[in-house]
Amino acid sequence: MIYLRGTTWFMRRRRPKRYAAVDPREILNISLATDSESVAREKESAVWSELIEGWEAKLAGRDGDAEARYQAARDLAQQRGFRFRRIEEVARMPTAEILDRVEAISEVKGEPDAMEAAALLGTARPPALTISRALEAYWTLARDKTLGKSSDQLRRWRNPHIKAIRNLISVVGDVELERLTPDDMQDFRDWWIDKVEEGDVIPASANKDFTYVGAVLRLVAARKRLGFVPPTPEPIKAGRQNTRLPFSVDWIRDKIIPGLGGLNSEARAIVLVMVNTGMRPSEIANLGGDRIQLEGNIPHVQVRPVGRQLKNDVSERDVPLVGVSLEAMRSCSEGFPRYLDKAGLSATVNKYLRENGLAETPRHTLYGLRHSVEDRLLIAGVDERVRRDILGHSLNRQRYGDGGGLPMKLEALQRISL
Numbered sequence: 001m002i003y004l005r006g007t008t009w010f011m012r013r014r015r016p017k018r019y020a021a022v023d024p025r026e027i028l029n030i031s032l033a034t035d036s037e038s039v040a041r042e043k044e045s046a047v048w049s050e051l052i053e054g055w056e057a058k059l060a061g062r063d064g065d066a067e068a069r070y071q072a073a074r075d076l077a078q079q080r081g082f083r084f085r086r087i088e089e090v091a092r093m094p095t096a097e098i099l100d101r102v103e104a105i106s107e108v109k110g111e112p113d114a115m116e117a118a119a120l121l122g123t124a125r126p127p128a129l130t131i132s133r134a135l136e137a138y139w140t141l142a143r144d145k146t147l148g149k150s151s152d153q154l155r156r157w158r159n160p161h162i163k164a165i166r167n168l169i170s171v172v173g174d175v176e177l178e179r180l181t182p183d184d185m186q187d188f189r190d191w192w193i194d195k196v197e198e199g200d201v202i203p204a205s206a207n208k209d210f211t212y213v214g215a216v217l218r219l220v221a222a223r224k225r226l227g228f229v230p231p232t233p234e235p236i237k238a239g240r241q242n243t244r245l246p247f248s249v250d251w252i253r254d255k256i257i258p259g260l261g262g263l264n265s266e267a268r269a270i271v272l273v274m275v276n277t278g279m280r281p282s283e284i285a286n287l288g289g290d291r292i293q294l295e296g297n298i299p300h301v302q303v304r305p306v307g308r309q310l311k312n313d314v315s316e317r318d319v320p321l322v323g324v325s326l327e328a329m330r331s332c333s334e335g336f337p338r339y340l341d342k343a344g345l346s347a348t349v350n351k352y353l354r355e356n357g358l359a360e361t362p363r364h365t366l367y368g369l370r371h372s373v374e375d376r377l378l379i380a381g382v383d384e385r386v387r388r389d390i391l392g393h394s395l396n397r398q399r400y401g402d403g404g405g406l407p408m409k410l411e412a413l414q415r416i417s418l
Helices: 037-063 066-079 087-091 095-104 114-121 131-141 151-172 182-197 203-223 249-259 265-277 281-285 323-331 345-355 368-379 384-391 405-416
Strands: 002-005 008-014 027-031 300-303 317-320
Touching (some): 008 037, 265 281, 265 323, 265 345, 368 405
Antiparallel strands (some): 002 008, 300 317
16 A cells, blocks of 8 residues: 655555565555655555565575575665676775665665675675586576577587586586686696597597587686686697598499498488488488478478578578489488487498498598588589588678579589489
């Protein structure tokens, strides 16, 4: 209810029992700071809502863990109309701004409200996050990085982060982020250097771990506003990089195409589709029947971000089917349910290639079929724009028009068809 005291309207309400722990007043008489009844009635609901928000923030700060208490202080400051600042920053503010904060702190039985004082004057301290808890927080804080990912893509995105953080903890312990030192990161780097020198891994493996560790720790520190930047390891200088070798035309024609009989039908078809399209294995495996167009003048497949992310924007494209690739796709015209959004395709195929003498060298893998198409297109004199449109590669110049569309791609692939 509202009532008039002198020339000012007040709101009178009973405090809900839920908030007894954070406000001892049973009956509240709150000034609405107006002499107009109509204005007072309009303000009543908003003032009550602000009180509820403040009580909820105090409850979170009273009953939660360190992270919840710190967030509650930030929320409470905002609810009081101020941006949360740490005490070091408050101390550097002009005197008038400090006084505004002090005067905004409520009093309870003649004493300043301790939680409001901590929120407005910045004495609430940021939580002490351990490395493992930072990883837990990362999944939520980095959710923008997972938009559009399928469940399998999400799994493959999470796993290297988990592995890298576990490796770090195994070396330096599950310490608090603010206690991490450059020496800790040097120890972690030395641990990896030992593994590289022993021949267990290559430098690129170590550097990937460093990248994932840095991504987790720095994003969490920034998004949690912890006020410091955690150290990260210096990359290990890599020697010659292992590149994916293209299969030769003779090897594909004489060995791979006739040698796939022992593979399951879906994996065999995916390999054969790669032979003349250069598509990524995951792009083929995740084709739905509605994106496999086998009728019409130009049979083709449509690579689209349906239920999953593509590698980049230019990966969304249409790819004509020719030769053994067209024959293989006709055998799986509804797609590849065995491998749809599932792991294991590359491992299965690469194992088969090795065990059946179909790997041209020990360094050749399934992905070499993609590089083979790229090389064959280049040797055939196909324009760079068309090559990149077929393979889903970025173009280092402005794209105009559709590059000739399916007919131009078809003509290019027919030149190299097996």
